[in-house]
Amino acid sequence: MPPSTPQFVAGPQQARLPYPYRPEVEVVDAVLGTLKGRLDWAAVIASGRPWVEAVRDKPAPFWAMESLLREYPISSAEGLALMRLAEALLRVPDVETAIALTADQLGRAEFDTDQASTGPHRMLAGLSASAIALSKKFLPGADGEGGLLSRLGSKTVVAATVRAIQLLGRQFVLGRTIAEAMQEAQDQRKEVESARRGAADAGTSLRFSYDMLGEGARTERDAERYLASYANAIAAISRGQIAASPQTADGISIKLSALFSRYEDAQRERVFAELLPRVWSLIELAARANLNLTIDAEETDRLELSLDVLDALAERVAAVFPQWQGFGLAVQAYQTRALQVVDAVAAIARKHKLRFMVRLVKGAYWDGEIKRAQEGGLSGYPVFTHKEHTDISYLACARALIAHADVIYPQFATHNAGTIAAILQMARAKGAAFEMQRLHGMGEGVYREVMTDPAVACRVYAPVGEHRDLLAYLVRRLLENGANSSFVHQLADSAVDVERLLASPMTTARPPAFPMPAHLYPVEHGLQRRNSTGVDLAVIADRAPLDAAVAAAVVPRIAEATAAEVAAAMTQLDAGFEAWNERPVDERAAIVRRAGDLLDARLAEFCGLLVKEAHKTLGDCVAEVREAVDFCRYYADQAQIRLQDKALPGPTGESNELRMNGRGVFVCISPWNFPLAIFAGQVVAALVAGNAVAAKPAEQTPAVAARMVELLHEAGVPRDALVLLHGPGETVGAALTAHAATAGVCFTGSTQVAKIIQRTLAAKDGPIVPFIAETGGLNAMIVDSSALPEQVVDAVVQSAFRSAGQRCSALRLLVVHASIADGVIAMIRGALAELNVGDPARLSTDVGPVIDDEAYTNVSRNVARLKKEARLLGETPLASGFPRLVTPVAFELDRISDLKEEIFGPVLHVVRWNGDVDAVMHEINALGYGLTLGIQTRIDSRAQRLARLAKVGNVYVNRNMIGAVVGVQPFGGEGLSGTGPKAGGPHYLLRFCAEQTLTINTAAAGGNAALLAGESGGH
DSSP states (O other), rough: OOOOOOOOOOOOOOOOOTTTOOOOOHHHHHHHHTTTOOOOOHHHHHHHHHHHHHHSOOOOOTSHHHHHHHOOOTTTTHHHHHHHHHHGGGGSSHHHHHHHHHHHHHHOOOOOSSSSSOOHHHHHHHHHHHHHHHHHHTSSSOOOOOOOHEEEEHHHHHHHHHHHHHHHHHHOOOOOSSSHHHHHHHHHHHHHHTTTOTTHHHHEEEEEEEEEEOOOSSHHHHHHHHHHHHHHHHHHHHHHHOOTTTTTOOOEEEEHHHHHHTGGGGGHHHHIIIHHHHHHHHHHHHHHOOEEEEEEOOOGGHHHHHHHHHHHHHHHHHOOTTTTOOOOEEEEEBBBTTHHHHHHHOOOOOOTEEEEEEEOOOSOOOHHHHHHHHHHTTTSSSBSSSSHHHHHHHHHHHHHEEEEHHHOOOOOEEHHHHHHHHHHHHHHHHOOOOEEEEEEESHHHHHHHHHTTTOOOOEEEEEEGGGGGHHHHHHHHHHHSSSSTTTHHHHTTTTTHHHHTTTOOOSOOOOOOOOGGOSSSSSEEEEOOOOOOOOOOTHHHHHHHHHHHHHOOOOOOOOOHHHHHHHHHHHHHHHHHHHHSOOOHHHHHHHHHHHHHHHHTTHHHHHHHHHHOOOOOOOHHHHHHHHHHHHHHHHHHHHHHHHEEEEOOOOOEEEEEEEEOOOOOEEOOOOOOTTTHHHHHHHHHHHTTEEEEEEEOOOOOOHHHHHHHHHHHHHHOOOEEEOOOOOOOIIIIIIHHHOTEEEEEEEOHHHHHHHHHHHHHHOSSOOOOEEEEEEOOEEEEEEEETOOHHHHHHHHHHHHHGGGOOOOTOOEEEEEEEEHHHHHHHHHHHHHHHHBBTTTSTTTOSOOSSHHHHHHHHHHHHHHHHHHHEEEEOOOOOOOOOOOOOOOEEESSOOGGGOOOOOOOSSSEEEEOOOHHHHHHHHHHHEEEEEEEEOOOOOOHHHHHHHHOOOOSEESSOOOOOOOOOTTTTBBOEEEEEEOOTSTTTTGGGEEEEEEEEEOOOTTTSSSSHHHHTTTOOO
């Protein structure tokens, strides 16, 4: 940035909007109230009918969106296969993977040439289906492997497929460069002028907003490249036209996440200090050229931040360019707070005496928002779950924008003919200036008809860039417009009559289309497990209790148990076992479930303690408390489902029953890296199965464990059924495992300690004691060249460095295909540079300290060794003086076998691979560990095959490989990584039980009365 670039300083977050997770029906009812009596929908249908009929009479070309969606709907196997090929094939650099990907995707669908298309492009559809069906015969797996001819045929098929995808890309990308895009835009303007017979305003009635293709930045280099691309585009646009006003000029749309890799609420200070100067440099260029610059909308968790960013930039605009009216942003109508966002934007405009351009869109991240709310256990959904509700919100937001026309120039982005007609009705009633918008390559048929009205201006949102950069954008657009309920999809279907297609969405609000996140899990045997309550750390109201709890948390000193206390506790537990075991399983389950509810209600308190004692970041704390709650609820349900007495079949005159009992005193030894979740999971599993429990937490984190034991006692667990025994493993742990009363051991920790416990138990006299162990792993992630590098890097950073790498599931070994390795490594290096290492109590911290001095010394020694023996790829700079910080670091090794031991910290090893991916999997298996494995590929059959070959407990495809969810991803390994059964799975409780079969000869007392009572014959 030049020296004159202004500095921006982040002020406190402003709560401009209501809580994002309000009841959907309540929100919709309020939104409907703003529209009451304001629209004549019969007139809307009358206006839209001729547009729809004209589009159906003059169908779009075969390659157009409407036609493609008709021939290959994304709900079909064929449409999905073609979409996934379009998403991945162009980025694959090596022929072998390209052939495998094409064969995999085309082989998953039947392109039936006998089933004639009913659409207007029957011949082209039939020819394309025939071509695809013929092509499949040349691909591996179709008719078996062939020789040279088969290989040449495969290459030809792939080349043809690549060409077809490039042709598809041309339908959705205006140009590969800004110059090419501007030329195409000019050609389209001439077509409009010709259609309007050279009307004077025809040239300005078709406008463009150029979007330089690319997703969010992962590195500073990415951000610099996007910044240069935007600046170059603005300069080119300004050279290509003389703008009378920003409203009639072409302009540019920018993504803030493309200009800064850490555009998130947790990095608020950095957003203002680093991102805003970059945005300002673009604003200066656009304002001086009198063009328009629109900030695109992003995910909900950035919404409040985006308004603060808009406010700060608007203040500067008002001071430097007070007359410029080209600054604006996009508003997503699918958000439950959309109407309040419109009002907030108008308030900012009035505050600074500016006029914004505001683009109203439906929204582009709907599925991701739904999943995030469910996974996070949030109190509701931040977006509407019904399309009709989004349509209602869109109309209400449109009305509000028109009402704010003194400070807002409204821009309505929609392909829905009914919505367009309604907007024209509202805008004309108010005499407001406005424009319509559509996506390049979509909605052309409708707007061809709408724009016969000279008073209607339309702006085309036009992606610009190489076709391989189109992929994520294209798939998002296809998913939006290809859904069966979408207007674009139904427009092409003549079976949907016009009245139905244009029907008013303004009906009674409906309950959410999905269960609330709290009720995510289905009913099983009459029981519905409630999802643990989460926290949205981007929402002030959710975060404030955690901040207060961290500030107030005090870690009490927990006394270490003496040898005498250990012996006394075991005697006490041995005596208390029988009474606890005799309690009905339903009663034990109710106590454990009550403990889960108490813990759920005290999330903030436990988060505060975890930050102070275990040095966890806030996000990790929330996840850990939720996991502990899930363990309580899940094991309570599983006990009631699986541990009840069960009648077994047998001959008449005999009853057979299987009974499950506790084994006695179970010793539960838990680690410091999950001092609440693993501790609670072990203890409540043993308890609900009927055992008494001697709980020994890690030496470093006894306070969290002690507080959980207090909570369990409060919930109703007798004090002679659960005792906490804190102390070193060498003394307290050894005494417990060797004690004669020990009937079972559950352990999570290092493989070395597990082997010591194994030998101790084997050497004991008396019964053979069951041992449940979950240990570490040399966890690997295999990446082939079809994987999306941005997705890979996100997964790598989360898996390798979150929790300072102190997870047994953490990624230790990244095995990446040689053809993409340089690019992936460069992105990892850049991502490492953007991490914040420091005080875990700060929301902005990504990586906190390692647990203690011993861990710090051990990890630091290994890092120093690797810096001599391996190639350093990248390292996070240390900018904090907080104690025991180990900066995340990555090294390259020559071979998989070079990795000999697990380094329990934020250390990643990278190996390149080429050739046979199955051989790579065998090399990973040869390491001997088997806990977690990541697979990044778009070749579905490859992912399935590698998963079958893998000797690991948990396999994750195209995502991170940490954070296993109770009951969803049961967790545990094999080989050197543990004994099983999997924690959080349906078989876990059985290992804590002794099974007894009771057989009674009911015929012994005078005969089989039941049989005689059912006799139909006589003597």
